[in-house]
Amino acid sequence: MGCKYCGRALGYHDTRCPLYEEPNAKYKCQACDEGIFPGDEYVEFNGKYIHYDCADIYELLDLFEAEIMTMEDD
Ligand SMILES: [Zn+2]
Ligand SMILES: [Zn+2]
Known part of the structure; x- marks a missing residue:
């Protein structure tokens, strides 16, 4: 018999499925807080990782x- 949620x-x-566990991601996206998995496009800067999307x-x-500054008119 399969899983009672996803079959x-x-x-x-x-x-x-609520019982699904994400594979261990090497890095975590700083923007959405989800793992960055093999095949995902991402950007890296100063040791921070973010999905490209x-x-x-x-x-x-x-x-x-x-x-972020506003240029003064002088
Ligand atoms: Zn399941
Ligand atoms: Zn992300």
Whole structure:
């Protein structure tokens, strides 16, 4: 008999099954807090890792503590 949630053989849960466990990710995405798995595209900067898809420019600026300034008119 398979899993009562996803119907698959035990140990091979569907990724949406509540019993599914993510494989150990080497790195964690700093933006969405999920693992970065083999085959995922990601960006790396100063030892921080972010999925390419999560790499929003504003998030990156925040993450890398870039200062956002407004040019003064003088
Ligand atoms: Zn399952
Ligand atoms: Zn992410």
